[in-house]
Amino acid sequence: MTDAQDTRITIDLDALAHNYAALRARAGDAEVAPAVKADAYGLGAAPVADRLWAEGARSFYVARLAEGVALRRSLGDREATIYVLDGATPGSGEALEGAQLVPVLNSLPQVEAWNVQARSGRLRAALHIDTGMNRLGLRPEELKVLVGSFDRLKRLDVELVVSHLACADTPEHPLNATQLARFQEAAALLPGVRRSLANSGGLFLGEAYRFDQTRPGVSLYGGGPEGRPHPEIRAVATVEAPILQVRVVPRGESIGYGAGWTASDNTRVAIIAAGYADGVPRAAFPRGEVWFDGARRPMLGRVSMDLIAVDVTDCDAARPGAMVELFGANLPVDDAADAAGTSAYERLTRLTLRGVRRYIGAAR
Numbered sequence: 001m002t003d004a005q006d007t008r009i010t011i012d013l014d015a016l017a018h019n020y021a022a023l024r025a026r027a028g029d030a031e032v033a034p035a036v037k038a039d040a041y042g043l044g045a046a047p048v049a050d051r052l053w054a055e056g057a058r059s060f061y062v063a064r065l066a067e068g069v070a071l072r073r074s075l076g077d078r079e080a081t082i083y084v085l086d087g088a089t090p091g092s093g094e095a096l097e098g099a100q101l102v103p104v105l106n107s108l109p110q111v112e113a114w115n116v117q118a119r120s121g122r123l124r125a126a127l128h129i130d131t132g133m134n135r136l137g138l139r140p141e142e143l144k145v146l147v148g149s150f151d152r153l154k155r156l157d158v159e160l161v162v163s164h165l166a167c168a169d170t171p172e173h174p175l176n177a178t179q180l181a182r183f184q185e186a187a188a189l190l191p192g193v194r195r196s197l198a199n200s201g202g203l204f205l206g207e208a209y210r211f212d213q214t215r216p217g218v219s220l221y222g223g224g225p226e227g228r229p230h231p232e233i234r235a236v237a238t239v240e241a242p243i244l245q246v247r248v249v250p251r252g253e254s255i256g257y258g259a260g261w262t263a264s265d266n267t268r269v270a271i272i273a274a275g276y277a278d279g280v281p282r283a284a285f286p287r288g289e290v291w292f293d294g295a296r297r298p299m300l301g302r303v304s305m306d307l308i309a310v311d312v313t314d315c316d317a318a319r320p321g322a323m324v325e326l327f328g329a330n331l332p333v334d335d336a337a338d339a340a341g342t343s344a345y346e347r348l349t350r351l352t353l354r355g356v357r358r359y360i361g362a363a364r
């Protein structure tokens with residue numbers, strides 16, 4: 001298997017370090033604890049965490065228990081704090097404790113379960129407070145019950161209180177200020193406990209949202225905090241696929257499944273070895289584009305499972321083997337996502353299927 005036949009995902013670890021530094025500058029005195037869940041949004045949790053550790057990151061967030069166990073193994077003897085956002089799910093206690101993971105406790109039963117797990121000793125814990133997203137977390141009134149019943153917390157070292165913003169990518173949304181106020185009120189019930197509210201978007205909402213720790217994910221990996229390119233954030237992943245052939249589609253004929261696009265004139269078309277398993281969404285047509293030979297070029301017709309077609313009229317460089325950029329350094333992931341009615345989160349995490357990852361920049 002040669003490079004030229006595969007989707008190529010180039011991950012620029014120096015760009016990752018740049019974004020981490022940019023977010024640290026935004027965070028002021030607050031810690032920046034990277035979210036490396038979902039295999040670091042498809043870019044590879046182990047190499048990403050290695051480089052971020054070298055840049056000074058000491059706390060990381062994963063979603064699942066298994067992600068936490070794998071990250072602990074890859075970090076080896078480096079003393080990182082690994083928070084597991086799913087919390088102390090049923091049956092996870094031994095594995096969480098064994099890998100020294102800190103669950104972000106999401107409900108009263110989880111608090112109970114982790115307190116039981118602590119048995120004779122003590123265990124570290126974070127508490128997730130739901131301030132209006134209604135996804136995970138204790139309701140503020142449940143927190144009041146909890147702090148009022150000392151028994152439930154007595155074997156736990158609660159070191160961090162967390163909440164998550166529903167609309168941080170939309171600065172003018174009124175829910176941001178509402179959640180901020182609820183968070184301040186809830187966190188006041190836990191004096192001396194560190195506080196964490198902001199994700200990538202939250203870091204750009206101003207100083208009030210920073211607290212003691214921030215938890216960015218997508219903007220480390222090249223997605224803008226408001227779902228569009230941002231001047232402080234660089235592309236980290238560049239995804240390219242090769243042209244398989246170049247052909248002329250005669251006027252009046254169509255391309256691909258469903259005959260979704262018909263040539264109004266003779267059209268020079270490149271057929272690209274990229275499809276669903278390379279992370280190209282079906283909805284990329286009709287607005288999708290790729291970058292090739294210095295310009296954005298429109299996709300023509302539906303994704304045909306493993307192939308897409310692109311207009312290369314007047315483009316002499318188009319020939320078999322030449323690489324076309326699906327998104328990355330020249331075509332921002334946010335733009336590629338927007339054209340397909342989706343988000344950078346989805347475009348990035350869909351990369352894991354078939355592409356060959358290649359890392360550039362210093363590893364650590």
Ligand SMILES: *Cc1c(COP(=O)(O)O)cnc(C)c1O
Pocket residue numbers: 035037085163164198199200201215216217218219
């Ligand atoms: C995923 C996640 C983050 C990171 O969010 P981004 O929008 O990618 O910056 C932070 N906190 C929680 C609770 C999350 O689930």
